[in-house]
Amino acid sequence: xxxxxxxxxxxxxxxxxxxxxxxxRLEPASGTTLPLFSAGSHVRVTMTDGAKSFCNPYSLMGSxxxxxxxxxxxxxxxxxxxxxxxxxDTLKLDSRLKxxxxxxxxPVDQRGRKHILIAGGIxxxxxxxxxxxxxxAGRPFELHYVIRDRGRGAYASDLTAKYxxxxxxxCRSDDEQLPLSRLLxxxxxxxxxxxxxxxSMIEGVLASARAEGWPNENLHTEHFLAPPVGEPFKxxxxxxxxxxxxxxxxxxLEAVEAAGVDAPYLCRGGACGQCETNVLSxxxxxxxxxxxxxxxxRRLGKKIMICISRFKGNGLVVDL
Amino acid sequence: MTLKFKAETxxxxxxxxxxxxxxxxxxxxxxxxxxxxxxxxxxxxxxxxGSVTEFxxxxxxxxxxxxxxxxxxxxxxPLRCQALxxxxxxxxxxxxxxxxxxxxxxxxxxxxxxEGDSWHWINRPMGIDHSFIFGDIAKLPCGPIEYxxxxxxxxxxxxxxxxxxxxxxxxxxxxxxxxxxxxxxxxNFVEWHGPVPLAHELGMFDRALKFLLxxxxxxxxxxxxxxxxxxxxxxxxxxxxxxxxxxxxxLSLENVGDDLHLRVELQALWRLPRSNAIVFSIRCYLIKLxxxxxxPKWGRRLHRVLKTLALELVEYKxxxxxxxxxxxxxxxxxxxxxxxxxxxxx
Numbered sequence: 221x222x223x224x225x226x227x228x229x230x231x232x233x234x235x236x237x238x239x240x241x242x243x244x245r246l247e248p249a250s251g252t253t254l255p256l257f258s259a260g261s262h263v264r265v266t267m268t269d270g271a272k273s274f275c276n277p278y279s280l281m282g283s284x285x286x287x288x289x290x291x292x293x294x295x296x297x298x299x300x301x302x303x304x305x306x307x308x309d310t311l312k313l314d315s316r317l318k319x320x321x322x323x324x325x326x327p328v329d330q331r332g333r334k335h336i337l338i339a340g341g342i343x344x345x346x347x348x349x350x351x352x353x354x355x356x357a358g359r360p361f362e363l364h365y366v367i368r369d370r371g372r373g374a375y376a377s378d379l380t381a382k383y384x385x386x387x388x389x390x391c392r393s394d395d396e397q398l399p400l401s402r403l404l405x406x407x408x409x410x411x412x413x414x415x416x417x418x419x420s421m422i423e424g425v426l427a428s429a430r431a432e433g434w435p436n437e438n439l440h441t442e443h444f445l446a447p448p449v450g451e452p453f454k455x456x457x458x459x460x461x462x463x464x465x466x467x468x469x470x471x472x473l474e475a476v477e478a479a480g481v482d483a484p485y486l487c488r489g490g491a492c493g494q495c496e497t498n499v500l501s502x503x504x505x506x507x508x509x510x511x512x513x514x515x516x517x518r519r520l521g522k523k524i525m526i527c528i529s530r531f532k533g534n535g536l537v538v539d540l
Numbered sequence: 541m542t543l544k545f546k547a548e549t550x551x552x553x554x555x556x557x558x559x560x561x562x563x564x565x566x567x568x569x570x571x572x573x574x575x576x577x578x579x580x581x582x583x584x585x586x587x588x589x590g591s592v593t594e595f596x597x598x599x600x601x602x603x604x605x606x607x608x609x610x611x612x613x614x615x616x617x618p619l620r621c622q623a624l625x626x627x628x629x630x631x632x633x634x635x636x637x638x639x640x641x642x643x644x645x646x647x648x649x650x651x652x653x654x655e656g657d658s659w660h661w662i663n664r665p666m667g668i669d670h671s672f673i674f675g676d677i678a679k680l681p682c683g684p685i686e687y688x689x690x691x692x693x694x695x696x697x698x699x700x701x702x703x704x705x706x707x708x709x710x711x712x713x714x715x716x717x718x719x720x721x722x723x724x725x726x727x728n729f730v731e732w733h734g735p736v737p738l739a740h741e742l743g744m745f746d747r748a749l750k751f752l753l754x755x756x757x758x759x760x761x762x763x764x765x766x767x768x769x770x771x772x773x774x775x776x777x778x779x780x781x782x783x784x785x786x787x788x789x790x791l792s793l794e795n796v797g798d799d800l801h802l803r804v805e806l807q808a809l810w811r812l813p814r815s816n817a818i819v820f821s822i823r824c825y826l827i828k829l830x831x832x833x834x835x836p837k838w839g840r841r842l843h844r845v846l847k848t849l850a851l852e853l854v855e856y857k858x859x860x861x862x863x864x865x866x867x868x869x870x871x872x873x874x875x876x877x878x879x880x881x882x883x884x885x886x
Binding site: 225255257258259260284285323329330331421437492493 | 564572627629630701702703750754756757758760813814815816
């Protein structure tokens, strides 16, 4: 069940902040303020382009206590289903969008005595509000930001100007590297580490941290996935007595919704678990694209995250 | 609506009683003639005018007396209100939620004027007129959760969300049905529900936790819970068990109608904005059997619910010593006629 309330906003400002990255300021279309949020929150932005509808999650970058507007940054990606292209190429000042209330799947651990934030590329966005929240609360933190080159390093100079030595930039084109083993070594008890960026970077950081003995409770990440494209396939919804066709550029969740069936969801990015659906039978292979199910779950093949995962084969029957 | 606040007690002489209006708006929790637990959450949206769910927090004729009783409990036992150090942001979130709700919903009794962080709060029934800086504890006489919940009926728990679980890291608990904040402080959702029979096997807590982890801002939920209490005693805490425990053995057909109370908890949960914590409010309503049976449907239904209640629930809810006499007394009010579906009095 969705039943999610939406807030109507207008685009108040658009700025190109780096190569392929635009910043959007969203203001309430009516009423005066937007809900306050906790750092690390994101909103799901729904945009309609003629017959096509996109619904993508974007981290909120602004100050969590500023209710007048939200700010998001969007990286234009070549391999997308069109959402980021739409935002870059079609949105103008005063364009209208609908957004969800803020949802936080990447919060700061309030007990943390020190917070290490590691960002790669567009992964910087949640850390902008985190750094603000931590700084205002007087909590010790370090922000380590890996950028491909100076032209793509959005907000690097702003962050350095604002937070001084607490921010370190590593520019790959200048052969600078994130000093990961130094960062992981000898941190005081109660240090929490947060990483956001490309999947390979996240995997690398977490694997190294675990190998160094960091407990899982002290490691935090968020990685939204765009539903990957793939061969079309059929899904039978047993409870609804319906079969739906899932198109090449469509997720199971989107196909189910298009058929008028209300299925639970939240992040729509493979991260939160809310869309977990029971598999009643599968004549083929479930392609698990999420970050939620355990390897045991995947082995048993009785669950599928319908916002992001796909299927190869003849017969997938789910409990919807 | 002008409320007339009653002068009454929830201890010693137990002068508490419900007016006829209060009886009719009582949150009777049984929609059918039997009872088993369920997750039973629904959106906490505005209910019918005059009902206990009309507003975010219900202020009724017992408000002033309940707040006085809370003050007595806290004076004797300050550990009924505790907050772990990392919950300060959540405390301010809760203070904001309580003050903005009360001022919005009961403008005759409460007022809140805000200019940036300079807040001016007026609570007329309690004679409070206080200016402070939101976010600055130096300007409050006590911590934010204590300050706000000393002025709002019901218990409140602040749950920190982390590690895929909810942790009871702060609370004000003075009107509880036999559980201890001091004991549970720092436990997680599954741990603090440990003692509840049957529900774990039914998978209820796993489902409830998953649901609550995804609770969203702007979409609070509520549910009802119930038990029974001898005398209209709000403070049935483990800490004071030596005071109330033995009351359960003192019921007979002669006094059960006046002394035994149905105790219903209206529970609500909100996602808080700045801290991402969840606040769990537990608002307690009491009604003696003799008041309850003035609503014929409720008399019939409560008899049937108690008569058929599973033994594990009779035990867990602490009803064992008087279950039989309560059923016997209520049987006089059950003529076997059919009862309508739903919880309402008609």
